[in-house]
Amino acid sequence: MQRRYRHLRRYRQIVEVLLRYGFDYVLAQLDLQHLIPFRRRLMPPTPPEQTRGARLRAALETLGPTFVKLGQILSTRPDIVPEDIAQELSLLQDHVPPVDAQAIIREVERELGRPLEESFALFDSEPLAAASIGQVHRAVLRDGTEVVVKVRRPGIEDVVATDLEILESLAGLIEERLRPERFSPREFVEEFTRVLRREMDYHLEAGNIERFRRAWANEPRVRIPEVYWELTTSRLLVMEYIRGVKVDDRDGLIQRGIDPRDVARLGAEVFLRMVLIDGVFHGDPHPGNLFVMDDGSLGIIDFGVVGRLDRETMSSVADLFVGVTRRDTDRVLRGLIRLGALGDDIDLRPVRRDLEELIDRHYGKSLKQLEFGPLVNEVLQLAHRHRLRLPSDLLLLGKALVTIEGVGKSLDPEFNALEVAKPWAKELVRRQLDPSAVAHRALAEGVEYLQLLGRLPEKLDRSLTRLLRGELQVRFLHEGLDRTVQRLERTSNRVAMAIVLAALIVGSGIVLQAQGPIWWGVPALGVIGFVLAAFIGLGLVVGILRSGRF
Structure with a gap:
């Protein structure tokens, strides 16, 4: 009963916010007008005179952390939202007033099971950062080591759990009543739930940090913080304090005798190696997560969002790259099909035409004439126009590449991320086209097909037996x-x-x-x-x- 009351109260809050920002037509489409308070029906609020994207962004910020995260993910999904809304949602800020220091201290003590002074010699009551999910404080261990303590906001689990259950319910309503063709609302909410729960679990983030520390252990130009596992739980993360200058502070770098152009190139090289060689990359490389040490090395923090490109995706990306460089549209299409971006219901002819136009528009240009940002935007527009279902990690990669290029240009106006990427891309293609790699993939696919062929007689026999027994059923779905x-x-x-x-x-x-x-x-x-x-x-x-x- 209490859970149903909590849901109803939250539903009414959502309805009020949607009405305030002029989205009453959404309630009508979902048949949710019964949740509108009587006074609002008699005197509906006047929405602000803004674009629909700006109104949606304001509504999501008003609804709180879960919906802010939802908007941030939607901003990377051109198959769901049009370009103007995606650009507006990319401006969503995850900043909230900090939680009282005493509440944070109680949370830390509860997680560690002992008084604060038994673990820390000093704990700064002023937070370094306060976001919707967690809050970060500086501290000093009893041995004098400087650390940062990342604490999940008290009570946030209940808020997020309620919102996710409501989003799951709304996704079912959208799928049942609107029947969108571009995507499955239920699958999207399931993916969003998975991503958000992973981001809230600091044990998983600590594991991500350790993975990157091992990968970059032999690279002195890169600094990843050390995790103090004995002080880390799913709600609490204690790690080494990285002291440095924010990567986009050009004047600060020059004052320390560090060439901003070297920093721009280093940041791009590090990120491109993560993507093209390791297949695991930092999903949010904005300037607040990148610092430059006094020796010019690059410090990286906040591994709550991590993208992964498996072997099949990497191979498909290589196909896309080779197809574009050789002006081979068919190869690009094959790469998109392997990525699962082109469904059986999509007409390939208009896709092929737009791809040829995109390639012709940029073919023959030098790398200095090309930029990631416009290219990614063109690809996203094409994806939205033709309902391409790009993998979420690939969309995250596109957003991260644009961020890296923006940081690089703030340090060096002549910076070109594509020029930096050229040798790494060649290495990726070389690996994918290497005879041993091709033979390995062919052998793996051959084994898979042989296993499928071996199971085929059994499946065919079972189907024929059901047909002869009259057990085979045909179901019709009357849509709408x-x-x-x-x-x-x-x-x-x-x-x-x-x-x-x-x-x-x-x-x-x-x-x-x-x-x-x-x-x-x-x-x-x-x-x-x-x-x-x-x-x-x-x-x-x-x-x-x-x-x-x-």
């Missing part, structure tokens, strides 16, 4: 009829109640003229009839008001 049937049933029920109401009123009027038991000088049967009629009429009025159609 469920909602119509529900509305017809609701309408017919109201008509029936209205008929009963009319009969009661007429009958009670007749009974008033007849003889029988008398209450307060009026025939009792007539009074009872009018009371029943009043209740039925009230029920009809409430039902109509709750439906929002009056």
Whole structure:
């Protein structure tokens, strides 16, 4: 009961915010007008005079951390939202007022199971950063080591859990009533839930940090913080304090005798090696997560969001790269098919035409004439236009590449990420086209096909046996009829109640003229009839008001 009340209260908050920012038509499409308060139906709020993207961004920021994260992920999904909304959602900021220091200290002590002073010699009450999920404080261990302590905000789990359950319910409504062709709302919410829960689990982030530390252990130009596992839980992360200058502080770098151009190139090389060689990359390389040490090395923090490119995806990316450089549109299409971006229902002819135009527009240009940002935007526009379903990690990669290029240009106006990427891309292609790698892939696929062929007779025999027994069933799905049937049933029920109401009123009027038991000088049967009629009429009025159609 308490859970249902909590959901209903949160639903009403969501409805109020959507109304405030002019999204009442969404409630009508989802048949949720019954959640609109009566006063709002009589006097609907006037939405702000902004673009739909700006209004959506403001609504998501008002709804809190879960919806801010939702908007940030939507900004990387051109298959779901159009370009103007995606650009606006990319401006979402994950900054909130900090939690009181005493509440944070109690949370730390609860996680460690002992008083704060037994673990830390000093704990700074002023946070270094405060976000919707967690808060970061500086501290000093008892041996004098400087660390940062990342603490999950108290009570955030319940807020996120409620919002995720509501989003799951809304996704079902969207899929059932709107039947979008571009994507599956349920699958998207499932993926979003997985990503958000991973980001909230600091044990997983600590594991990501350790993975990157091992990968870069022999590279003195890169610094990854050390994790203190004995002080780390799923709600608490304690790691080494990285002291340095923010990577986009050009003046600060020059004051320390560090050439900003070297930093720009180093940052790009590090990120491209993560992507093209390791297949695991930092998913949010904005300037707040990158620092330059006094010796010119690059410090990287915040590994809550990590992208992964498996072998198949890397091979498909290599196909895309080779296809573009050789002006081979068919190879690019094969790469997109292998990525799962092109479904069976997509007409390849317009996709091929737009790809040829995109390649021709940039073919022959020098790398200095090309930039990641415009290229990624063009690809995303093409993806949205043709309903391409690009893997989420590949979309995250596109956003991260644009961020890296922006940081590089702030340090060096002549910086070109594609020029830096050229040798790494060649290495990726060399690896993918290496005869031993090709033979290995062919052998793996051959074994898979042989296993499939071996299971085929058994599956065919089972299907024929079911057919002969009359057990084979064919199911038909009437799309869109469920909602119509529900509305017809609701309408017919109201008509029936209205008929009963009319009969009661007429009958009670007749009974008033007849003889029988008398209450307060009026025939009792007539009074009872009018009371029943009043209740039925009230029920009809409430039902109509709750439906929002009056």
